[in-house]
Amino acid sequence: METKSERPRTPQRRPAASALDRHRSAIEALDGRILKLVARRLRVAKSVGELKGSCGIPLRKFEVEAQVCERLSSLAERLGQDRTLGGDLALFLIGRSLETQAPILESAYAGDRLKALVVGGMGGMGRWIAGFLSSQGHAVRVLDPAQGECRWGRAENLEWGASWADLVVVSVPMSRCAGVLESVGAAHPKGVVAELCSLKGHLLPTLERLRSGGTRVVSFHPMFGPDVRMLSGRTIVVCSEGHEADRSLVKGLFASTSAHLVEMDVPEHDRRMGAVLGLSHLVNLAFARALSLSGRPFSDLGAASGVTFQKQVSTALDVVGENPGLYYEIQALNAVTPETFSWMERALSDYREAVARGEEETFVALMKESAAYFQGG
Numbered sequence: 109m110e111t112k113s114e115r116p117r118t119p120q121r122r123p124a125a126s127a128l129d130r131h132r133s134a135i136e137a138l139d140g141r142i143l144k145l146v147a148r149r150l151r152v153a154k155s156v157g158e159l160k161g162s163c164g165i166p167l168r169k170f171e172v173e174a175q176v177c178e179r180l181s182s183l184a185e186r187l188g189q190d191r192t193l194g195g196d197l198a199l200f201l202i203g204r205s206l207e208t209q210a211p212i213l214e215s216a217y218a219g220d221r222l223k224a225l226v227v228g229g230m231g232g233m234g235r236w237i238a239g240f241l242s243s244q245g246h247a248v249r250v251l252d253p254a255q256g257e258c259r260w261g262r263a264e265n266l267e268w269g270a271s272w273a274d275l276v277v278v279s280v281p282m283s284r285c286a287g288v289l290e291s292v293g294a295a296h297p298k299g300v301v302a303e304l305c306s307l308k309g310h311l312l313p314t315l316e317r318l319r320s321g322g323t324r325v326v327s328f329h330p331m332f333g334p335d336v337r338m339l340s341g342r343t344i345v346v347c348s349e350g351h352e353a354d355r356s357l358v359k360g361l362f363a364s365t366s367a368h369l370v371e372m373d374v375p376e377h378d379r380r381m382g383a384v385l386g387l388s389h390l391v392n393l394a395f396a397r398a399l400s401l402s403g404r405p406f407s408d409l410g411a412a413s414g415v416t417f418q419k420q421v422s423t424a425l426d427v428v429g430e431n432p433g434l435y436y437e438i439q440a441l442n443a444v445t446p447e448t449f450s451w452m453e454r455a456l457s458d459y460r461e462a463v464a465r466g467e468e469e470t471f472v473a474l475m476k477e478s479a480a481y482f483q484g485g
Contacts, residue, residue: 149201150208157209167209167340167366173202210338210366211243222246223299225263225273227280227288230254232334233304234279241277244361249273270295275357278303282437286314289325293318300354301325306434307381308347308374310441315349315374324354327374331384339367348373382444383451389435390452392427395420 160167177198184194224241228234229250238260242248248260251269263269270276276297280288282305289311292301301323305311308327318325327347336342344367346359359369372380399406413421427435439445462470 146201146204150204153205153208154212156205157212160209161212167206167338173198176202206340207337210340222274223272224248224275224277225251225269226260227251227266227269227276227278227292229260229279230256230258231279233330234277236334236336237277237279237304237330241275241361246275266291266295270297273297274299276301281433282307282310282441286311289314289318293321293323293325297323299324300357302358303327304329306385306438307378307441309378309443312374319350324351326350326354326358327377328358329377339365341366341368343368343370345377346371347377378442379444381438382442382448385438386442386445386448387451389427389438390448392420392424393435394452396424396428 157167159165177195180194180198181191182194184197185191221244222241224238224246226234226238226241226248229238229248230252231254234250234252238248238250242260249263249269249272250258250260251263251266252258263272270292276292276299278285278288278292278301285303285305289301289303301318303311303325305327306329308315308329311327315325315327327349329345329347331343331345339362344362346355346369348355348371355371362369399409402409409417410421442448458474459471461467462474
């Protein structure tokens with residue numbers, strides 16, 4: 109006969125486990141309330157954006173953002189929390205609000221509506237510029253041999269597009285751009301032609317030849333990729349070559365947005381791109397290549413990584429995951445690239461020699477010089 113002690117026991121939940129479940133349920137309910145409040149805040153922010161757009165008020169007012177940060181930081185402190193909790197929350201909410209308002213304000217355009225042809229409009233930046241122009245109310249057509257769904261309709265051919273468009277935007281790979289510009293010029297466009305390559309120097313002979321033949325061609329460079337969510341804090345370079353009226357048409361497209369417009373000539377643009385694009389890409393490509401030459405699996409390094417390593421890996425992963433052909437062209441088509449490589453080689457040599465000679469003072473001086481360079485900016 110089975111005794112009482114031998115009978116199987118039904119597992120009993122410990123009081124701590126039940127309490128934990130209650131706390132988790134409470135957190136789940138609070139998460140739902142928080143998300144509903146954030147959604148409500150964003151709906152109000154959208155209304156604010158609509159008012160800004162109707163009144164011509166800029167997207168960002170930094171003193172207001174500072175007030176929001178201070179208000180939430182102080183509130184967190186009064187609630188017994190660290191001030192950074194309130195500040196971080198404020199920055200998150202401000203960022204989301206700006207993303208909600210940006211499409212409203214950046215679709216504003218004070219000039220006459222244009223008919224715009226985007227040559228290469230099925231590529232990444234081509235799609236971005238076509239969508240941007242469409243959001244401003246311009247009539248957009250795309251000319252691109254690539255197949256796929258096109259939201260804006262396709263031009264019949266280049267000749268039709270050139271005679272129809274007030275603005276022809278050329279968004280094609282840099283190595284092909286000169287030939288495409290020649291074809292556009294041969295079609296005798298009635299409007300302004302604007303190319304947006306990341307480098308311009310290799311196009312100068314073509315651009316000058318087209319201008320001498322009467323083509324109204326402008327160069328500009330959006331300093332961001334096609335995944336950009338808003339233009340606040342973004343820079344657009346407009347090159348100073350060409351007629352002022354033609355440049356003004358291109359600048360006018362962005363005049364009502366929060367983008368920062370700067371103007372410089374083509375040689376200066378490419379010199380700056382040697383550092384801004386060429387060097388920054390090279391640093392990350394070299395970092396990734398050096399790791400691959402270390403002989404250690406990345407999983408081993410990642411398991412023992414620190415904050416600096418993780419940040420650098422994050423940036424390097426973004427770079428090596430990009431379009432290799434574009435990154436090659438950024439190095440190969442810039443006349444400044446040999447100088448860029450020499451900067452990198454000199455920097456590595458300076459630090460290597462300081463370490464090899466055991467010269468701590470030299471090493472420290474190099475770091476301080478670098479810090480002073482950034483402080484000067």
